[in-house]
Amino acid sequence: MELSDALRTTGAIRDFTGEPVPDETLYRILDTARFAPSGGNRQGWRAIVVRDPRVRAALRDLYLVGWYDYLALGRAGLVAWAPITDREAETRALAEARPVAREGFAEQLHEVPALLVVLADQRALAAMDRDFDRYTFAGGASVYPFVWSVLLAAREFGLGGVITTMLIRSEPQVKALLGVPDEFAVAAVVALGHPVRQPSRLRRAAVEDFTTVDRFDGEQFAG
Structure with a gap:
């Protein structure tokens, strides 16, 4: 696959077949992703492959706590936990958060073929x-390129996946569950598997919609 095609078609995949992801494949994906850039080449990430069904189920339960809050904020027309937002409206929306009767990705997190928890070593981040x-947010530039590289590397094996940060909402419990030292933070969870539907070209804003010349209010940059 051409690089440009991979970049244009690597979308968020949350619906997987039951086909497993072999350890050898997952190892090769991580072996490629480790070449992602990081500040000072410190590679301040750690990855935990979660296999234990009980641990997976516990992560799912913690995920659902944040997920139901996320849905409540969306119903209120808010971007969930945006740094700049209407905090009073957020508080009201969260007071109305409730479980949703559905069987989607969140409820089935424990069943995804491959589950990675990615941690950030806070001692290694040039924030x-x-x-x-x-x-x-600058410190994330030393971790999230690795996470994205995991998804790109997975394409070589016909896999898809999704990056989610939802479990950061329950970081203390996640760290206790996985035995994570204090100096590490939860950066993301990556779910991987064989997509039920192969991704196609994605829809995104045009370059002219987000790029200007010389100033924020400058003329649109066009090729």
Whole structure:
């Protein structure tokens, strides 16, 4: 597959067949993804392959706590936990959060063929915005390229997957469940498997919609 095709068709896959992902395949995916860039080449990530059915079920239950809150915020017309948002409306929406009668990805998280928890070593992150008054995100640049590379590398084997950060909402419980040291943070969970439907080209905003020249309010950049 051409690189441009891979980049244009690697979407979020949450619906998998029952076909397993062999350990050898998962190892090769991680072996490729490890070449992702990171600040100072410190590679401040750790990955945990979750196999134990009891641990998977516990992660699912923790996931659902955040998922139902996420749905409640969406019903209220809010972007879930956006750094800049209407906090009062958020509080009201969360007070109305409730389980939803459905059987989707969240409820079946424990059954996905391959499940990875990706951690960030906070000692290795060059977080340039660490001391700002606003929300800090720069440190993630040393971890999330690796996570994205996992999804790209999986395409070589006909696999698809999704990156989710929902379990960060239950980080203390997740860390206790997985025996994670204090200096590490939960960065993401990656689910992988054989897609029920192969991804096709994705729909995204045009370059002109998000790129300007010289200033934020400058003219649109066009090729």
